[in-house]
Amino acid sequence: MAQLIQIKPRGLISEKLSLREGERLIRYTQSICPECNRLLEAIVLERENKVFMRKVCPEHGEIEELYFGSYKMYERFSAYWKDGKGTLAPNVPMERCMCPYNCGLCSNHLSHSGLANIIVTNRCDLTCWYCFFYVKKGLEGAYVYEPTIEQIVEMVRMLRSERPVPGNSVQITGGEPTLREDLIDIIKAIKNEGIDHIQLNTNGITIALKGPEYAIALRKAGVSNLYLSFDGVTPKTNPKNHWEVPYVLDACRKAGLGVVLVPTVIKSINDHELGLIIRFAQRNMDIVRAVNFQPVSLTGRLTKSEREKYRITIPDCIKRIEEQTEGEITEEDWFPVPSCTPLSDFIQFLTKKPKYELSIHFACGAGTYVFKDDETNKLVPITRFVDIKGLIEFLEEEVEEMKSGRPRLVSLGRFVLKLKSFIDESKEPKGLKFAEAIADVVIKHSYEAVGRLQLKSLFLGMMHFQDKYNQDEERLQRCDIHYLTPDLRIIPFCSFNVIPEFYRDRIQQKYGIPVEEWERKTGRKLEDGLYRGVLRRGKHHPNCGCDLANYKVTKEVLQPSCACSTIHSSKIGAATVSN
Known part of the structure; x- marks a missing residue:
């Protein structure tokens, strides 16, 4: 297996970072203060079979955060630690980087771009409470960011110039990309630059409303698959698009366009439905190719108790899946x-x-x-x-x-x-x-x-993006999900979004326009683009997933535990499960 290589402490480690009773040092690293973004020495440690990160800011004190919910799994996974090829054509060439303050990619980055995100708009037709990305009207410094097709083409050409491996996989993201009226032209322009794989990150509402014709147009333009937000099988866990997702799947079936379901997993909110999400995907395996769970990244100023309420890590999700599938899928x-x-x-x-x-x-x-x-x-x-x-x-x-x-x-x-x-x-x-x-x-x-x-x-799949509380330079240097920007930088995901004041917000301000100016130019109000719940009136689609939540798993069959048929336009047969 690969040799474990780690960041070593640059000088004296603060006495406040010393181990306490019942703790074991795993490694040293560097991280940032969630308050002031100061670069700090940090330790990763084991306590009671869990992995924690601890760092101390001279101004804001100690920050300790759950890093990985199982030391046993951490140890098993660490056997596959590997340094990648990096890039031979860095955008920020320098002998010694000051990570994370000069991302773009720099000479010290250890992974080439596995997937490059292009934000085509930061407008959205939803206002999800946990989302940090969409433009919010009324906030000081709110900008609408929508790069031109010419700018997007230049970004893709920069990706293709990466060496030794030219980037060839792009995710079109937002905001909600389908709000761009020229999205089909954007997709074609990206495809024409030699990109093999184009993924469209979407909540699916526009596709549900426009139907198969729009899905077919997306596929013909060059979209390889949808990266479809899907947080649960019930309206309570997935209020954003519970009603609309079945119509998206219907459209994609007719278009032959594969779908990846993408649940954002939040402890105490939807972590009890991970097994049911997999059952929903299983029932739709003719068009659903994958489920990619994303444990939530915590943004904003949160107390430790608030973070403990919502924090969930990859091992925690895997354990819940084992329990909720009754051992069909184990850790x-x-x-x-x-x-x-x-x-x-x-x-x-x-x-x-x-x-x-x-x-x-x-x-x-x-x-x-x-x-x-x-x-x-x-x-x-x-x-x-x-x-x-x-x-x-x-x-x-x-x-x-x-x-x-x-x-x-x-x-x-x-x-x-x-x-x-x-x-x-x-x-x-x-x-x-x-x-x-x-x-x-x-x-x-x-x-x-x-x-x-x-x-x-x-x-x-599982992908746990970082936040300011668990930010780890070891992880950042190996990131292979990157953002392409109009200033022709290629910025790691966990710099772009973890320190938005250095990257995302600054770039969108520089290349965007104030909301008020956008409204004057377009003759529209920003809120006019919000979804009005057209598909939420009346009965649910028969494939909405409610029946999965209202059925109890036994060894023979998924048994009904309520009169689910009263809210559906037609009954769905129970999916059998054998143990």
């Missing part, structure tokens, strides 16, 4: 994102060409694949029939041998011969042919093979 089924780098390294050495690698910090994200067993209707995690750890170790060994001079064809032959030994075909879902698909990916570099797997699987 051992999850691997950190950088665990996939041995496969990309193996392909890179075979082809002698730099390949995409997801070299983010192991605490940033995790994932697993699940497959549906058509006979039992159960979800079968990939770890049930593939020895993932053994396969990773084999690939790492082969990469080291190729580095030492072993001919590539010898390693390729060994891969073909050994691959099936890591797969228990007796436990493999019928018709999957996993070994054949993986061989096509490695040998033929076949996107079609990846597509075949996607159609038979559901990817479950």
Whole structure:
């Protein structure tokens, strides 16, 4: 496994950072003060099988924050820590960076862009209480930020100039991107610059209102999939688009446009529905390709008790999923994102060409694949029939041998011969042919093979973005989700949003216009774009998900616990679940 490399303390560590009874030091790092943004020495420590960060600001005192909800999982995930390729064409070239004050990317950044976000507007048709991003009328210094197509093209060209791996994956985001009337033209312009994968981050309301024709237009313009906000299966947990999501899925089915469901997970608000969200995705696996859970980032001034009320970490979410799926998906089924780098390294050495690698910090994200067993209707995690750890170790060994001079064809032959030994075909879902698909990916570099797997699987992911309370320079330096900006910088997500006064707000002020000026120019009021709940009148769509919440899981079937049919336009059959 990769060697763990860490930031070392620059000088004397404050006595206030010394360990206390029952604590164990894991590593040193650097962080910022959530009040004044001062760069601070910090320690990451273990206490009672949980991981915490502690830092002390000379002016604002001690800040301690839950970092990772399970030390056992932290230790297992840390085995996959890896430094990435970085960038050979930094926007901020410098011998010694002052992270996080000069992001853009700098010479010391350790990961290339895995996904580049382009904000096309900061207007939104919703006003979600936990969202920090949309422009709010009436606030001093409120600006509407909407870069021109020409500016967007220049941003994409900067992404494509990254080396050794030119960026080729973009997420169009906001605000709500579908409020841009020229969105189709924006998508086409991005696609014309050689971007292979375009993801549209949306609440889906415009698509629900406009229907399949709009979804088809998005797909034809170049959108690969929707990144669809979805916080729960009931109106209480998902008031933003509970009524609209089923219509979005209907439109995407007709358009052949895949969907990723994206729940923002907030402790005490919707963390009791993570299993039901997966059940909803399972029921719609013909069009839902993934669920990407995002534990909430806490913004603003919050007391410690307030943070404890809402703070949830990746291990906490994984534990709840195990409980709420009654053990169908366990914590051992999850691997950190950088665990996939041995496969990309193996392909890179075979082809002698730099390949995409997801070299983010192991605490940033995790994932697993699940497959549906058509006979039992159960979800079968990939770890049930593939020895993932053994396969990773084999690939790492082969990469080291190729580095030492072993001919590539010898390693390729060994891969073909050994691959099936890591797969228990007796436990493999019928018709999957996993070994054949993986061989096509490695040998033929076949996107079609990846597509075949996607159609038979559901990817479950976790991505925990940082905030000022748990900000960690070790994680920031390895970030591979970046923002493209009109000043032609490429800024890591957890700088852009964690310190908005340095990055997001300053950039949007510089390249945006005051709300009042925007209203004069367009002849519209900002609030005119707010959604008026057209689809929330009358009965719910039959696929809204309420029935999942109102059914109780037993060993035989999801049993009804209330008269759910009274609020639906038609009944839905209960999804069977076997244990």
